[in-house]
Amino acid sequence: MSKNTNPQQNEGGLLKSLGNPMQRRTFFRYAGATAAATTLLLTTSCENEDDITPPMDGAVDLGSGDVGILNYAYALEQLEAAFYTAVVAESASVLSSDEMMVMQDLKAHEIAHRELFKTALGQNAIPALEVDFSTINFKDKNSVLQTAKTFEDLGVAAYNGAGKLLTDTGAGLDYLLLAGKIVSVEARHAAAIHDMISNNSRAYGEVLIDANGLDRAMSPTEVLGAASAFIKTEIDFSNLPQ
Template sequence: MQRRTFFRYASASAAAATILLTTSCDDDDDDMTPPTSGVDLGSGDSGILNYAYALEQLEAAFYTAVVAQSGSALTTAEMQVMMDLKNHEVAHREFFKAALGQKAIPALEVNFSSINFNDKNSVLQTARTFENLGVAAYNGAGKLFTDTGVGLDYLVLAGKIVSVEARHAAAIDDMISGGNRFGEEFIDSNGLDRALMPADVLSAAAPFISTKINFSNLPK
């Protein structure tokens, strides 16, 4: 996918939202011992791209399921938001897949057994979790890029993606609260959003991903 094509998708009109991330850890906390088997994300900048690709696969799969299964739980306006989110996350997923080429990890198997797609609260709370987790993941991963050339280009693009994810998060919060909140619990006293390292992010995402992920070679 050419960069201009990605921008067209990522900049498309979006209403979207965020949800409560239940991990409670410091930004630089990386205590989880990485598994050394399973799908290997790789190392260096390609490893970070695969990390983002894995998360975008999860989000794209979730919103695809929502659009297919939650018609009775959501209003027409709410479903339109979900369709917008699905289109954005699919675009993000396909961008990383194309950028990685032969280095891309295979499609991951997801596990949404804990989600009731016929229940509005279950759908929105899961969406809030995924969107806020995505924002924290991009915020934490940016500093891990090492290549001052290509890596800088991807860092700029990641900044554009995380801003879309944050719009998603705010939209979901708006749908949950009726416009009375905006995820302020994710913002620290310096006015900065949460940043999480890959170990914490993948630990939080693990219940929704059946495929075992080896992230032991990612930059620290």
């Protein structure tokens, strides 16, 4: 897998530009600027959290409380960033130019999310995880799109399920706001991938959206169980709030 690089962030003229129509190819510049501003707040908040406990039996311990939830999100963003980095590096021969442009955007967004959590967590951040994409054929379009669908749908459900686990009535509200901003981006990603697979039929079905028009939510146990097939590093999430 090629080495990830941090995307460039352009904060110039952000506030003035918010009122203008946003072109798809410039979306990441705004996302990066927002992430940089939010990091300043979260870094200060995380410094007051308890240190992550030592890993059990060699596993990476996500920790407890709000720090544990942030590390949980960080782990998922690491996985998504690694996947789209591999797609951009290896799948150009099976994706159209338009599809590859979307994948490049998704890669940039997921790297931004990953770096945001890493910076916000500071010394409390878990180490880089080792991924396992041996079951993915990056030279097969269906394999790439179906895996992307799995990751994006899982990401949306993960954020939906994690919000209620934040406990700090002060900083926790800031984390919740951040999660709300990120899950909306993840949902846009999921919609884009679903449209690629179904030729824009936009058929999401009851599996994702219930009769009340609400998206599904999944617990960390469910999400990490589903993601474990793609992560070599053993993760201890026993200290996460339930």
